Amino acid sequence: MDILYLLIPLSVSLVFFILGGLWWAIDRGQFDDIESEGARILEDEAM
């Protein structure tokens, strides 16, 4: 069970990593409008 001594600190850093990702997503406005983004793929205009 010694592996836990590695895994627990690892899980803590993983949480911080995920939090960092969330912050990035929120700051980029990815949660501002979660309804119309899904439909954007159906647009047929060339980008």
Next chain:
Amino acid sequence: MSNAACYVPLSAPRSWATDTSAGSLALIGPSTVAAASASTPAPAFAALNDPQEWPAFSKEVTGCEGVWESHLVVQGMHCAACAMTVEQLLRQVPGVRSARVNAASQRASVVWDSARVLPAQWMGRAQVQGYALLPANDAFAIDTRRKERRAALWRWLVAGLCMMQVMMYAYPAYTAAPGDLSGEMEQLLRWASWVLSLPVLLFSCGPFFSSAWRDLLARRIGMDLPVALGIAVTFAVSSAGTFEPSGPFGREVYFDSLTMFVFFLLSGRWLELRLRERTAGALDAVFNRLPDSVERLGADGSAERIAARRVRVGDVLRVYAGETFPADSVVLEGSSAVDEAMLTGESRPLPRGPGDSVLAGSHNLAGTLRVRVDKAGKDTRFAAIVALMHSAATEQPQVARLADRMAKPFLIGVLLAAGLVALWWWPRDPAHAMMLAVAVLVVTCPCALSLATPAAMLAAAGRLATDGVLVRRLQALETLAKVDTVVFDKTGTLSSDAQQLDSAQCRPGTHPDDALALAAALASHSRHPAARALCEAVQATAQLGICQAIAVQETAGQGLSGQVMRASAGRGGHLDAAHCDTDAVFDVGSGEAPRAMRLGTAAFCGVADAQSDSSSVMLADDQGWMATFQLREVLRPDAHSCVQDLQSMGLKVHLLSGDAPGPVALAAAQLGIAPERAHARCTPADKLARLRQLQSQGATAAMVGDGMNDAPVLAGAHVAFAFGNASSLAQSQADLVVLGSALGAITDTLVLARKTMRVVRQNLLWALLYNAACVPLAVAGFLPAWLAGLGMASSSLLVVANAARLARSSQTDSAMQALQNSKPVFARP
């Protein structure tokens, strides 16, 4: 000119005579009328081409001169596909650099090049496809709102994610058999929990700490103070337990309870924010609208459409039927009827001709007028009302919140209990005394207590939103439950715009039915409310069409004149004179000779009658006066039941109206309002004074109103209701906005508010009982950390589940249930 103008409403898609929403018409009138009538005023958003108007809803893109980013409210969108359509429409306009439309918030932002395109061009583009773009006048507030929203989401996610992970670390401590968990491993788990609780404390709890600090600075105690204290103490104790297990605070840790508590609280706040945004979204159309524009005539006769607020004293304006006067002015040319109901409460259209003055904010009903501006801006009656409203709003009485009132005794009780415990144990064992005092503080962390009110309020507000009542201020529900007086405005609130025939007096030898048939023949050519009332009265006796009128001329605001004759008996009934060509159908040979007749005001009919007032219509022929028809306004169909329901619930109902004493007394009698509680001829200041008088007598008053003249009294009332079609000024002061026009919604909201407060009280009682039971257990040392955590969680869930009962029942069921629940007050004789 006047003849052409009087027929405009016939072809307009929405005619002012049939539409009850005079208030909303005032907002969008110019554009709809413009679209419909032949003598088209320029589109209302042409005023947006004026660069002076741009900064209100746009910002110049930094670094690119002449490139602006505009924020807009989009109306008429139903789904994400609509958002894409609008986006594409806007992008196709040359000069528009980019366009983004948010389907959820119904907002758009457009970047455009002012050298190549003007706002009216791309706004018109979307208009053609049936979407309406309105400038978002709160553009500067959008950035703040977005930042606030993102911060709230971020705090909530941090708390949620960390809570889940801390639960994971706490799990072994709860479930491991004695001896399974080595001391080192337990220490490691605690250390990990501490690290993950840190962001919760630092980021997520910010609002609680800052609000508690504000309360402390203001020397008052709100619910956030015990919350902040609980969080701080719990974290400090748990940190001490982690790093110094043998220290004075003991070795228990409460990281899981702490993070869960914060997550619950933030979930409540996040939902509240979402609800507030949705409410704001539904009211966007009200608060963001085209600048009122008006046509200014130059000295050379040229016409130019300008924003209403740029009107100056001395300007000559042309105001079309359906438009609102931007300033107090004098009529130079033309005749019309104006509707001053929004300003004065006067329920009938008033005739206006050359030399008469018209008020800013009143509504031009019939003809096109040329007016000279007399007073503009701050000097108008309208501006005086706004000033009165602002002063009333600052003096609005506040009812102390139940939860905040409880916070102080609760905090004192908790601190006292902890202090007593410490004092009691100190002489014997200082370390143990400290530990117990801290345990008391931790278990009394007011989790359920602080959730009790918002959970119930949110559930109730959500239910109301589906029933078409928007709650703009959540606390209004609490105040509403305490209301004992309801004050109604009459015109537009309890009554509709339509009129009804009350009685008729005729000259000797004339039968009233005959006179009515003759009058209706003329009246069927007009859409004036009085004319419609006469037609409806005749329709009720199935006599419409017995008489026919030809060569009818309408003098706006005065009356109708024409040749009337009796049609052949066989023709009766099937002719709708308003919609057919009378010359072609009329059989001249079959009736008597046509008689020249006039229908309208006493002056128009050439009758000198001291008794006539604006509520009567005269009929005259070549021999002079023939008949007088008395009209009265029509109360809304549900007005009577609404007033009766409110009175049977034990509320005092008052009526404050700006209308004449006659109609007010009549309405009060019909509705069962005591004469001493119905006041007529009230100016906005009178209304406010009467309300203040009621409040000084100890009444908690709710006000229901719709006009601009109601805005000050709405601002001064404890709780204010406005309808979705009320004037925007009234709505801006309302705590609750009822979409649609059902007065029953007011009773329903009141019943639900009382029910909500019942649930809040149950919740608070439960939370207090839980804390009261926990303190002795904690003092006696019978409450291990895991049990305290479990107790906290279950009491919070219980409180939320109890609140959810408010949202549960469906619309009709709940209304019935509410009626039954609130017996015996609803028992009718």
